[in-house]
Amino acid sequence: MSVVLSAEKLVKTFPGVRALDEATLTLTAGSVHALLGENGAGKSTLIKILTGVYRPDGGQLRLPGTDGQPRTVQLGNPQDAQRAGIGVVHQERNLIPAFSVAENICLQHLPRRAGLLDRAALRAEARRCLDLLDLDLDPDLPVSRLSVAQMQLVEIAKALSADSTVLLLDEPTASLTNDEADRLYGIVRRLSERGHATVLVSHKLEEVFAVADTVTVLRDGRSVAEAEPLAEHSREEIVDLMVGRAYQQVHLAARTVAADVQPALALDHVATGAGHHDVTLDVHPGEIVGLYGLVGAGRSELAKALLGLDRITAGEVRVHGRPARIRDVGDALHRYRIGYVTENRKEEGLFLDQTVARNTAVTVWRRLARLGLVRDRTERGLVDEYADRLGIRLASPDQQAGQLSGGNQQKVSLAKWLAADCDVLIIDEPTVGIDVRTKAAFHELIAGLAARGMAILLISSDLPEMVTLADRIAVMREFAIVGELDNDHDYHRMSQSVIRFIHDGQGVVA
Amino acid sequence: MRTLIRTNEFTLAVIAALGFAALAVATDFNLLTAGTLDAFLRFLALPIVIGLAQMVVLAVGQMNLSVGVLTGFCAVASGWLMVDAGLPAPVAVLAALALGAAVGLVNGLLVIFTRINGFIVTLATMTILEGLRYGVNGTGTYQGYSPGLREFGQASLAGVPVVFLLAVVIAVAVALFFRRTVPGRHLLASGGNPFAARLSGISNDRALVLAHTLSGLLAGFAAVIVVAAFGSVNASIGDDLLLPSFAAPIIGGVALAGGMISVTGTVLAAFLVRLVDVSQSQFDINRRWVDLIIGAVVLGAVLLGQFREKLSGGRR
Numbered sequence: 158m159s160v161v162l163s164a165e166k167l168v169k170t171f172p173g174v175r176a177l178d179e180a181t182l183t184l185t186a187g188s189v190h191a192l193l194g195e196n197g198a199g200k201s202t203l204i205k206i207l208t209g210v211y212r213p214d215g216g217q218l219r220l221p222g223t224d225g226q227p228r229t230v231q232l233g234n235p236q237d238a239q240r241a242g243i244g245v246v247h248q249e250r251n252l253i254p255a256f257s258v259a260e261n262i263c264l265q266h267l268p269r270r271a272g273l274l275d276r277a278a279l280r281a282e283a284r285r286c287l288d289l290l291d292l293d294l295d296p297d298l299p300v301s302r303l304s305v306a307q308m309q310l311v312e313i314a315k316a317l318s319a320d321s322t323v324l325l326l327d328e329p330t331a332s333l334t335n336d337e338a339d340r341l342y343g344i345v346r347r348l349s350e351r352g353h354a355t356v357l358v359s360h361k362l363e364e365v366f367a368v369a370d371t372v373t374v375l376r377d378g379r380s381v382a383e384a385e386p387l388a389e390h391s392r393e394e395i396v397d398l399m400v401g402r403a404y405q406q407v408h409l410a411a412r413t414v415a416a417d418v419q420p421a422l423a424l425d426h427v428a429t430g431a432g433h434h435d436v437t438l439d440v441h442p443g444e445i446v447g448l449y450g451l452v453g454a455g456r457s458e459l460a461k462a463l464l465g466l467d468r469i470t471a472g473e474v475r476v477h478g479r480p481a482r483i484r485d486v487g488d489a490l491h492r493y494r495i496g497y498v499t500e501n502r503k504e505e506g507l508f509l510d511q512t513v514a515r516n517t518a519v520t521v522w523r524r525l526a527r528l529g530l531v532r533d534r535t536e537r538g539l540v541d542e543y544a545d546r547l548g549i550r551l552a553s554p555d556q557q558a559g560q561l562s563g564g565n566q567q568k569v570s571l572a573k574w575l576a577a578d579c580d581v582l583i584i585d586e587p588t589v590g591i592d593v594r595t596k597a598a599f600h601e602l603i604a605g606l607a608a609r610g611m612a613i614l615l616i617s618s619d620l621p622e623m624v625t626l627a628d629r630i631a632v633m634r635e636f637a638i639v640g641e642l643d644n645d646h647d648y649h650r651m652s653q654s655v656i657r658f659i660h661d662g663q664g665v666v667a
Numbered sequence: 668m669r670t671l672i673r674t675n676e677f678t679l680a681v682i683a684a685l686g687f688a689a690l691a692v693a694t695d696f697n698l699l700t701a702g703t704l705d706a707f708l709r710f711l712a713l714p715i716v717i718g719l720a721q722m723v724v725l726a727v728g729q730m731n732l733s734v735g736v737l738t739g740f741c742a743v744a745s746g747w748l749m750v751d752a753g754l755p756a757p758v759a760v761l762a763a764l765a766l767g768a769a770v771g772l773v774n775g776l777l778v779i780f781t782r783i784n785g786f787i788v789t790l791a792t793m794t795i796l797e798g799l800r801y802g803v804n805g806t807g808t809y810q811g812y813s814p815g816l817r818e819f820g821q822a823s824l825a826g827v828p829v830v831f832l833l834a835v836v837i838a839v840a841v842a843l844f845f846r847r848t849v850p851g852r853h854l855l856a857s858g859g860n861p862f863a864a865r866l867s868g869i870s871n872d873r874a875l876v877l878a879h880t881l882s883g884l885l886a887g888f889a890a891v892i893v894v895a896a897f898g899s900v901n902a903s904i905g906d907d908l909l910l911p912s913f914a915a916p917i918i919g920g921v922a923l924a925g926g927m928i929s930v931t932g933t934v935l936a937a938f939l940v941r942l943v944d945v946s947q948s949q950f951d952i953n954r955r956w957v958d959l960i961i962g963a964v965v966l967g968a969v970l971l972g973q974f975r976e977k978l979s980g981g982r983r
Contacts, residue, residue, distance in 0.1 A: 466865075487868035497866060505862040510926055511855070519856055519867045522849045530847040573867065 161186050161221060161354045162207070162243070162323050168215030169202050169378075176202040178378035179216065184323060184354040189345060191365045191387060192358045194375035195399055195592035200358055203375065204325055207356075208245045209238035239265060244316030245325040252300045252308055252315075259283035259296035262315045286314040289351075290344050304453065306337035313344070317353075324348065325356045330364060331589055334451035334618065335656070342368045360592065362392055363621070374398040400594050409604035414444040414628055419478035421612030422463075422495070422581045427472035429462040431455065433636040436472070440581065440612040445603065447627030447644070448616045449655055455636035456616045457500060460583045464489045464497055476581065490520060493581070496574030500586035500616070502563075506570035509559030513551060514540045516558045516569050520577035543572040547602060564595035568602075575606075582606065585616045600625055624651045632658040675920035679935040686942045694949050705828055707945060712834035712892050714937040717908050718915025719841050720885035722933050725916055726845070727858040727878040728925025729785035733774065733793035734886045734912045739905025740796045741767045741890030746809030746900035749816075756813035763894070764887035770796070771883015775876035785879070800902050810899035820895030830896050835934075837888055842930035844881075854878055859926025914940050914961050918968040939964075 162184040169177040177199045184190055194200050205211045207218070209232035219227040220241055232238045238245075252261045259279050260267070268278035283296040292310055300308060309329060316324055326345070330338035345355050345368060359365050365372070366387065374382040374395065381398050382390075390398075420439035427436045433455055440446045448456050461467055463474065465483040474481045476493045489495040499505040507516055518525060518536045525535050540554040547568045551561075558569055567587065574582055584603065588596045603626060607613050617623050623630055624646060631641045632655055640658040644651060691698040698704065717734060724731040744766055745759035754762075770792065777788045822829040845851040857864040857874035865871055889908075894900055917923070918939065919932025940961055947957045 464866075485868070485870070486866055487870065490868040499866055501862075504860075505866050508856055508859040508863055508926070510859055510922075515852070515856070519852075519864075519869070522852055526849050529849070530843075531849060531852065532847070 159186050159221070159225070160184065160219075160227065163219045163227065164203070164207065164216065165219065166216035167203065167206060167213045167218075169199075169206060169211060169213050175378055177206070177213070177216075180375060180378055181380045181383055182207075182356075182373050183384045184356065185371075185384075186322070186352045186354055187349050188371055189349050189355045189357060189369045190384070191369035191372040192356050192375070193362075193365065193372060193395060193399055195594060198375040198399070198592075199378040200375055201327075202378075204245065204327060204356075204358065206232070207238065207243055207323075207325060209233060209235045209243075236265070239319045239321075242320060242322040243325065244319060244321030244323065246309070246312045246316050246327065246329055248328045248331060250308060250312070252311060254301035255299060257297050257299055258287075258294055258303070258311055261300050261311060262286050262296075262318050264315065265319065282318065283314070286318045289317055289348070290314055291347070292344075305332050306334070306341070309333060309337075309341065310344070313341075317348075322352070323354050323356070325358075327358045328360065329357070330359065330361065334453075335620075336451070338364060360596075361619075362395065365395075366392060376400075396593055399592075409601060409625070412443055412604065412608045412628075414441050418442060420475070421477055422614065423475040423478075424463075425473045425475065427462075427474060428470045429459065429636075430468035430470055431458040431462055431636070433459055433462065434471075436636075436638055438614075438631055438638060438641075440614050442580070442610045442612050443607055444629070445607045445613045445615055445627050447623040447630040448614060448633055449618070449620070449623050449630050449659075450633035451618075451659060454633045456633050457585055458636070459633070460497055460585060460614070460616060463495065463583065490577055490579070491523075494577070494579045495581040495583065496520075496577060496579035498567075498571050498574060498582065498584045498587060500589060502566050502570045507558045507566055509557065511558060512555045513544075513549075513558055513561070513569055514554040517543055517572045517576055520573045539576055540572075543575060546575070547572055548598065564591050564599070567591060567599070571602075580610070581612045581614070583614045583616065586618065587615070588617075588619065588622060596622075620652050620655065621648060623655075624648045630655060634659055676929060676931045676935065679919065679932055679939070683935050683938050683942070686939060690942055690946055690949070693946075697949075698945070701826065705823060705826075707941065708831040709828040709896055710944075711938060711941045712828070712830040712896065713889055713908075714911050714915055714940055715834040715934050716837055716885055716889040716892060717912045718919070718933045718937045719838060719930070720882045720889060721912040722916040722919075722921050722928055722930070723841065723854075723881045723885065724785065724878050725858075725921050725923060726854050726925060726928045727874050728861075728923075729778070729875065729878060730789065731771075731774065731879065731882045731912075732786065732789040732909065733770070733796060734882060734889075735905040735908030736793045736796045736800070737767060737770055737883060737886040737905070738889040738893065738908055739902070740770070740800050741887050742893045742900045742904050743800055743804050743809070743902060745890065745894050746812060747804065749812035750809045756816040759813070759894075760816070760891050763890045764884060767887025767890060768880050768884040771880040771886070772876065774883065775879030778875055778879065779872040785875070804902050806902055808899050808901040812894075816895050817898050820892075820898065828896075830892050833888075833892065837885070838930050838934050841885075845928055845930070850877060855926055855928065857925075910958070910961060910965075911937070911940055914965050917965050920968075923969070936968075 160183060164182040166179040166181060167177045168179060180199055180203055192200055206213050217229045218232065220230050222228040230241060232241065262283045263279055268275040268282060280296050287294055290310055290313060300311060329341060333341065349355055357369055369387050371384050372382060372387045373380055373384055376399060421442045423439040424436050428434045450456050462469060465485040465488055481493050483489045483493060503509060514536045517540045522531050525531050537554040544551050549565050549568045558566060588599050603613060615627055624644060627644050629641060630644055631638050642654055717738060720734045721731060741763040745763040748754045748759040748762055749756060774789055774792055778785045820830055824832060845855060853869045854874050854877060856869055857871045861871045893904055915937040916933045918936035920929045921927065921933065943957055943960055
């Protein structure tokens with residue numbers, strides 16, 4: 158197979174960090190190549206070099222020239238990368254909601270005629286890209302009207318619009334459901350049959366093993382596996398390569414659920430302004446109840462309604478047996494001790510420009526204040542306590558939250574609820590975009606919180622995570638609970654049942 | 668120490684000191700004579716307080732276009748209360764403060780109930796106040812009011828003008844409010860990330876209303892300083908305060924997007940603007956050139972702020 162891109166001995170140094178240390182990546186036409194590594198291993202830096210965002214400090218990039226012979230190239234900016242045929246779909250959305258599908262796809266090179274936008278050519282080019290994906294979508298539709306999965310596909314169409322031969326996908330399924338992810342990977346496979354080379358960055362190893370042919374594993378900026386056939390490795394071997402030591406299965410704290418006491422949180426035939434109907438669910442102290450479902454099934458929306466961000470229109474919410482009327486988050490927090498760890502830690506969970514101390518104490522300033530004044534020392538003391546308990550790695554409590562790694566940020570976003578002494582915690586997608594080792598630590602942490610008597614409602618689209626953590630799994634579909642299962646921790650059986658609930662609205666009788 | 672040197676405040680302090688020294692030399696040390704120095708500080712009080720009035724709304728990511736006109740409005744109102752209504756000075760002072768806070772409160776309530784951008788709301792209230800000021804009062808001048816208040820305006824304590832000390836006390840209070848009090852921190856949290864603030868149990872609406880009310884209150888204080896230090900009040904006061912109100916916080920490193928403030932920076936920047944003003948009068952420079960200089964510095968400060976952002980946020 159012909160090599161369509163080779164990155165040789167790339168070096169990139171930032172003040173204090175050697176992000177890439179002679180990393181190597183070779184792509185062949187028609188392959189799906191997995192790029193794996195823990196957070197901080199250098200994946201993002203490598204992607205940014207391949208897409209012209211960063212210039213490497215050392216090493217070289219070679220692409221085939223017009224005669225097919227490899228040539229060293231310099232990618233000075235993202236436009237250079239596009240012209241070289243490298244298309245990228247970043248983890249974050251990069252679409253303009255008010256623009257049409259066609260306009261978004263062709264944004265970087267809008268066809269012009271006599272200085273004006275050539276609408277016919279625009280539509281034709283968009284059609285061509287959508288056809289590559291076998292996607293039947295109206296090019297004139299504004300992107301704001303699309304579903305998350307459709308937007309993701311439009312992003313891919315956009316990446317392909319510049320006749321890209323190399324497609325970089327960074328966590329493409331982070332916000333997709335299993336079905337949607339399957340569909341996306343079907344498209345990726347078809348593209349590789351047509352000779353495109355795809356680089357796939359994903360934390361979901363199941364997906365990687367299902368889709369990719371070859372793999373490069375980065376660790377501390379070096380390639381510890383270089384373009385090896387994935388079929389020759391087991392999942393455990395890959396994880397070992399990533400973490401650099403034998404990966405141990407998590408041993409979670411043993412728990413006993415006090416089922417005979419009042420549930421800490423109980424929903425009784427609840428309907429909401431967001432469209433939920435007839436939701437009945439309870440969580441006991443010490444219990445982890447999983448809320449599984451497809452993206453868009455209404456799980457986060459239910460959490461937000463419980464916090465008073467949407468109306469409860471029927472039914473009753475009870476906290477420790479007492480009917481609760483929660484008007485806003487302040488109410489949920491201070492009167493009912495319910496906390497919500499959001500799935501969007503950067504957008505909704507943290508004040509990135511502010512110190513870790515402020516981020517941790519934000520929920521308890523009123524309690525910390527003496528004569529109306531909050532002392533920095535009290536606040537720092539609080540941070541020290543939780544940094545210790547949660548294993549947050551900090552240079553100082555005055556460090557900006559935005560400077561922390563993803564895993565540490567997630568812990569800070571959790572810490573403020575622990576500081577507030579919540580006894581019901583709704584945790585939404587706690588390990589999205591978090592590396593394997595930190596993920597395991599997080600699972601231990603969540604189980605530990607439950608072991609100490611906290612009632613936890615866990616929202617997750619990560620089925621292995623659900624099966625690892627939850628005592629019971631409730632399945633939500635179209636804003637209603639379609640089933641509830643006792644978790645026997647047998648992944649195969651549980652996943653079968655859950656998926657049947659999602660597809661048929663009913664499960665196998667356990 | 669290294670981190671101190673890298674702060675915006677340190678840079679401003681150095682520039683302010685150098686500028687002051689240069690001006691002192693250029694004026695043959697006339698700047699350092701008691702009379703000139705006294706005037707320098709006396710008329711520094713107003714830009715400081717007006718800059719802070721703008722800063723508190725910037726903290727929540729809002730703007731208050733009405734601060735300048737509101738200052739003039741409150742000043743005229745208290746002049747009217749003393750001269751035409753014959754009320755004692757303390758009542759007029761309290762009325763100016765209350766009026767400022769009330770208009771600020773209205774600004775805030777309009778913003779949260781109409782969901783119209785604060786920029787537009789305060790543009791409207793600014794225009795309304797302007798109309799009211801001229802319509803009700805005309806172009807007349809109030810003077811000869813309370814000798815006590817005017818004495819306060821001219822008084823000095825250990826060689827430092829009392830109104831300047833008042834401005835410094837206000838600045839310290841504002842700094843303490845943001846650093847230490849719960850509502851102050853709520854304001855910064857709300858300005859820094861309204862989504863995270865809401866999910867942390869903080870009311871963004873309350874933060875907006877509080878910020879606008881405080882801004883109005885500070886405009887009230889600015890009015891009191893004007894009434895005391897200028898000795899007479901007419902309807903044109905405050906018209907030229909809008910640019911200085913933005914100049915001080917923006918040059919001082921306050922983020923326009925909200926969430927980040929600097930009281931020290933704002934005060935130092937007001938000092939710098941005052942230096943430019945004094946140079947103008949000392950060297951008889953055309954007034955227009957001063958506006959040009961301040962405008963250019965504001966633009967430069969915003970660009971510098973963006974550049975800083977890139978340096979600190981560009982790495983992941």
